[in-house]
Amino acid sequence: MTTxxxxxxxxxxxxxxxxxxxxVRSMRKDRGMTLARLxxxxxxxxxxxxxxxxxxxxxxxxxxxxxxxxxxxxxxxxFIGQDQSRSPVVRRSARRNLQNVTRESVGEAIHELLTxxxxxxIEAQWISTPPGHDTSATxxxxxxxxxxxxxxxxxxxxxxxxxxxxxxxxxxTYSSEIPHWYKNSYEEVCVAIxxxxxxxx
Amino acid sequence: MTTxxxxxxxxxxxxxxxxxxxxVRSMRKDRGMTLARLxxxxxxxxxxxxxxxxxxxxxxxxxxxxxxxxxxxxxxxxFIGQDQSRSPVVRRSARRNLQNVTRESVGEAIHELLTxxxxxxIEAQWISTPPGHDTSATxxxxxxxxxxxxxxxxxxxxxxxxxxxxxxxxxxTYSSEIPHWYKNSYEEVCVAIxxxxxxxx
DNA sequence: CTACTCACATAACTATAGTGAAGATTTGAG
DNA sequence: CTCAAATCTTCACTATAGTTATGTGAGTAG
Numbered sequence: 106m107t108t109x110x111x112x113x114x115x116x117x118x119x120x121x122x123x124x125x126x127x128x129v130r131s132m133r134k135d136r137g138m139t140l141a142r143l144x145x146x147x148x149x150x151x152x153x154x155x156x157x158x159x160x161x162x163x164x165x166x167x168x169x170x171x172x173x174x175x176x177x178x179x180x181x182x183x184f185i186g187q188d189q190s191r192s193p194v195v196r197r198s199a200r201r202n203l204q205n206v207t208r209e210s211v212g213e214a215i216h217e218l219l220t221x222x223x224x225x226x227i228e229a230q231w232i233s234t235p236p237g238h239d240t241s242a243t244x245x246x247x248x249x250x251x252x253x254x255x256x257x258x259x260x261x262x263x264x265x266x267x268x269x270x271x272x273x274x275x276x277x278t279y280s281s282e283i284p285h286w287y288k289n290s291y292e293e294v295c296v297a298i299x300x301x302x303x304x305x306x
Numbered sequence: 307m308t309t310x311x312x313x314x315x316x317x318x319x320x321x322x323x324x325x326x327x328x329x330v331r332s333m334r335k336d337r338g339m340t341l342a343r344l345x346x347x348x349x350x351x352x353x354x355x356x357x358x359x360x361x362x363x364x365x366x367x368x369x370x371x372x373x374x375x376x377x378x379x380x381x382x383x384x385f386i387g388q389d390q391s392r393s394p395v396v397r398r399s400a401r402r403n404l405q406n407v408t409r410e411s412v413g414e415a416i417h418e419l420l421t422x423x424x425x426x427x428i429e430a431q432w433i434s435t436p437p438g439h440d441t442s443a444t445x446x447x448x449x450x451x452x453x454x455x456x457x458x459x460x461x462x463x464x465x466x467x468x469x470x471x472x473x474x475x476x477x478x479t480y481s482s483e484i485p486h487w488y489k490n491s492y493e494e495v496c497v498a499i500x501x502x503x504x505x506x507x
Numbered sequence: 508c509t510a511c512t513c514a515c516a517t518a519a520c521t522a523t524a525g526t527g528a529a530g531a532t533t534t535g536a537g
Numbered sequence: 538c539t540c541a542a543a544t545c546t547t548c549a550c551t552a553t554a555g556t557t558a559t560g561t562g563a564g565t566a567g
């Protein structure tokens with residue numbers, strides 16, 4: 106086989122269409138609207154609304170936006186409860202680069218997200234730090250708990266000013282509320298895994 | 307004019323398409339993917355992905371689902387930041403009925419949502435309570451702060467067992483953490499506005 | 508029972524989303 | 538600079554989303 110396979114099976118589209126349709130219909134009924142009324146305020150035809158509600162049409166982006174508008178809900182509401190099936194794995198080839206997200210002081214370091222892009226849950230990064238790299242100018246302080254494991258190279262992690270020199274295979278765990286920064290004061294690139302668990306709501 | 311107007315202007319679809327396209331492209335780039343790779347794992351053609359990214363096509367529901375799958379994000383991610391423009395008003399004719407959401411002890415009472423269907427923010431309900439209606443069997447206790455205003459009729463609100471008899475025009479405010487219930491021990495239907503402000507995250 | 512209304516479904520048509528292949532652009536090595 | 542490989546866009550076609558108009562079936566009045 107020549108093609109690399111996808112991370113998981115593709116979504117079963119027909120079922121998705123049915124569930125979205127059911128949502129539209131129940132929301133419309135909740136609001137005491139008829140097909141005619143909803144089509145009037147959305148600018149869509151009764152026919153297509155009826156078909157969508159019964160899972161017999163595949164609404165376009167703009168149609169979804171118009172329906173959401175008519176029902177006064179965020180468009181994303183149509184999609185809740187159907188992404189739990191998303192893969193827990195992030196392939197190396199599909200890691201998200203966080204370069205633009207992180208602070209400028211991070212400089213040449215490469216940050217890649219290791220956790221699926223969910224909101225509010227645990228988050229892991231793959232971090233490659235070049236020799237001399239130093240984040241002491243902008244110590245991090247936020248909520249949650251952190252863990253770091255060194256894959257290769259060495260790195261000095263500072264918690265509240267106290268230095269912990271880590272080598273390959275070492276790890277460190279601490280509260281994110283402690284001001285923390287790190288520095289690669291060695292000759293080789295340091296590659297580490299960094300995990301942050303934000304506190305639950 | 308014969309038709310009742312919509313609550314707000316319909317969304318400007320062309321702009322939405324552009325913003326969604328930009329999101330797809332930046333997410334793909336973040337992951338270091340080419341059009342060919344994304345089309346491969348989504349099962350879509352390069353052509354349509356290119357067109358969508360440039361805002362020149364109106365992707366269908368299933369196409370959006372496939373793209374989200376390929377990027378390993380929830381589909382709703384495509385829509386964040388574009389629903390702030392939603393109307394703050396909920397027309398009487400478009401109120402959402404919460405009947406099925408509330409507890410069975412609520413019985414014949416009618417609950418209708420008065421706030422736009424956002425998550426996690428303040429929420430208001432219109433509540434119609436028939437004579438004799440009583441929720442004391444299942445007192446409510448949750449987080450946040452509550453406020454209730456009586457539009458017509460009378461109602462007895464109990465906070466931690468203490469009775470407050472409210473009449474038309476009266477209002478009451480309390481912490482939702484206090485176990486609370488209410489009873490319409492009068493002859494007429496009571497109509498009230500109830501507001502709950504969940505504590506911010 | 509018949510005529511009328513309201514809510515929804517179906518049918519025939521047309522506009523466009525999506526495909527596959529070929530063309531244009533960019534990138535990088537020598 | 539030139540050539541080649543990789544990446545992206547354009548083109549001609551087909552499958553289908555969405556429209557207008559008509560049909561069905563349940564209720565209600567006369």
